[in-house]
Amino acid sequence: MxxxxxxxxxxxxxxxxxxxxxxxxxxxxxxxxxxxxxxxxxxxxxxxxxxxxxxxxxxxxxxxxxRDVTMVFQSYALYPHMSVYDNLAFPLKMRKYPKDEIDKRVREVDRLLRIEDLLDRRPRQLSGGQQQRVALGRALVRNPQV
Ligand SMILES: Nc1ncnc2c1ncn2[C@@H]1O[C@H](COP(=O)(O)OP(=O)(O)OP(=O)(O)O)[C@@H](O)[C@H]1O
Ligand SMILES: [Mg+2]
Incomplete structure (x- = not known):
């Protein structure tokens, strides 16, 4: 290429x-x-x-x-006005997943990334590493092809 x-x-x-x-x-x-x-x-x-x-x-x-590809950007590009939970749920909401499926997937990645106690916070209330994990989680919830 x-x-x-x-x-x-x-x-x-x-x-x-x-x-x-x-x-x-x-x-x-x-x-x-x-x-x-x-x-x-x-x-x-x-x-x-x-x-x-x-x-x-x-x-x-x-x-x-x-293409069903996801990325975590160098600048995390989290939505500042949304809670951690809503940041994680957003890609699934956009694709019109049912609420209980969204909740299930968000709970899976928050446990995996150890951010389950941070779900109500805004991105600016997190450390750099925590923000990075939320950005990773937002990429993982969709379980994309790439
Ligand atoms: N939209 C753009 N317009 C013009 N030049 C660009 C554009 N995007 C990237 N470039 C140039 O293309 C080259 C490759 O950039 P790229 O962002 O892919 O590098 P990188 O390997 O990701 O670098 P880094 O490790 O600094 O992130 C660089 O010379 C860059 O300045
Ligand atoms: Mg680069």
Whole structure:
């Protein structure tokens, strides 16, 4: 895959495959194209060349919402006016999950991430690590493809 922004080559011929359940790290110096690669996979950027498959499906022409990909951003992008609980429930609410299913999934990730005592707080009332775990939880509740 390749991606340019005007004259800047952001991603220069990257090619890799990730197996189901595999844990992969993209490591490289600042500006080498890690975020752009992930944004292309999620559909937030369009590569200039190359193809992206999720499972057997070529996702090139699918909008982000139809790719079933989730991300935790470098800046956590939690909703400041919402409680931790509502931040976690939000992706499921948007997809019109029933209330009891939302509650079940939120309880699963809050236990996993040890934030179950923080559900009524706003993000600004949390430590950095706690905010990071809420952002992770918001990505996990949906159990996405990627
Ligand atoms: N929207 C954009 N417009 C123009 N140039 C961009 C844009 N986004 C990224 N770039 C440039 O593309 C290159 C790759 O950026 P990218 O954000 O993918 O790097 P990164 O590997 O995630 O870096 P870091 O470790 O600093 O987060 C950089 O030179 C960056 O300045
Ligand atoms: Mg980055």
């Amino acid at each position: 390749r991606k340019k922004f005007d004259k800047t080559v952001a991603v220069d011929n990257v090619s890799f495959e990730v197996k189901d359940g595999e844990f992969v790290i993209l490591l490289g110096p600042s500006g080498c194209g890690k975020t752009t690669t992930l944004r292309c996979i999620a559909g937030l950027e369009t590569p200039d060349e190359g193809e992206i498959y999720i499972g057997d499906k070529l996702v090139k022409d699918l909008p982000p919402k139809d």
